[in-house]
Structures are given as structure tokens and as C-alpha cells.
Amino acid sequence: xxxxxxxxxxxxxxxxxxxxxxxxxxxxxxxxxxxxxxxxxxxxxxxxxxxxxxxxxxxxxxxxxxxxxxxxxxxxxxxxxxxxxxxxxxxxxxxxxxxxxxxxxxxxxxxxxxxxxxxxxxxxxxxxxxxxxxx
Numbered sequence: 001x002x003x004x005x006x007x008x009x010x011x012x013x014x015x016x017x018x019x020x021x022x023x024x025x026x027x028x029x030x031x032x033x034x035x036x037x038x039x040x041x042x043x044x045x046x047x048x049x050x051x052x053x054x055x056x057x058x059x060x061x062x063x064x065x066x067x068x069x070x071x072x073x074x075x076x077x078x079x080x081x082x083x084x085x086x087x088x089x090x091x092x093x094x095x096x097x098x099x100x101x102x103x104x105x106x107x108x109x110x111x112x113x114x115x116x117x118x119x120x121x122x123x124x125x126x127x128x129x130x131x132x133x134x135x
Contacts, residue, residue: 020028 016028017025
């Protein structure tokens with residue numbers, strides 16, 4: 001544990017025997033054993049408490065991350081563009097245009113139409129107005 005070998009323990013025991021004497025040595029060893037046991041138990045209790053706190057912190061962090069992820073998903077749902085369902089096209093009757101009265105001699109004006117889009121020609125690959133392409 002602390003790098004104490006058997007010879008060092010034997011030396012400490014002999015010095016304790018000489019200092020305390022044979023009558024008081026067993027009581028001192030018992031007292032030292034009790035104190036060492038108490039220290040070990042308290043260190044183990046502290047160690048378990050720290051491990052429990054670390055585990056609790058880990059669980060709290062994981063729950064917090066899950067909560068953030070769920071909030072992020074809800075935000076994405078809210079902020080994403082809502083796609084409206086396509087509206088059904090109403091069929092147009094073939095004879096929906098009212099006939100012009102015969103008494104009216106003016107010809108009907110043609111309905112305005114949108115001009116057809118002009119096709120856009122793609123530039124030639126050797127067009128000098130374009131910037132050079134990256135290889």
C-alpha cells in the first residue's frame with residue numbers, strides 16, 4: 001500500500017516492543033488496529049459517496065442532454081416550413097364561357113396570356129466572360 005516491506009514492519013514492531021514494553025504492546029496494537037479500521041471505513045465511505053455523486057452527475061448530465069435534444073427537435077418542428085397539402089384542382093367545364101349575344105356586333109377581346117418563357121442558353125465552355133474553372 002505505502003511500499004512498506006516485511007522487514008520494515010518487523011523493525012517497527014521491535015521498536016514498539018522496546019518503547020512500550022510487553023505489557024502495553026497488545027493494547028496499543030489493538031488500539032492502532034481499531035484506528036486503522038476506522039480510517040479505512042471512512043475512506044471507503046468517502047470513496048463510495050464520490051462515486052455515487054459522479055454517477056448522479058453523469059445521470060443528471062445525460063437527462064439534461066436528452067431534454068435539450070427534445071427541445072431542439074420541437075424547435076425544428078416549429079421552425080421548419082409547414083408544407084400545405086396540395087389543393088385539388090377544380091375541373092373546368094368545356095362551355096364555361098358564356099356565348100356572346102348576337103345583337104352585340106363587337107368582337108370579343110382575346111384573353112390576355114402570359115408570354116412564353118424564353119429559353120436560356122447555357123454558356124459555351126470556352127466563353128471568355130466566365131471565370132476559369134478549378135481543375
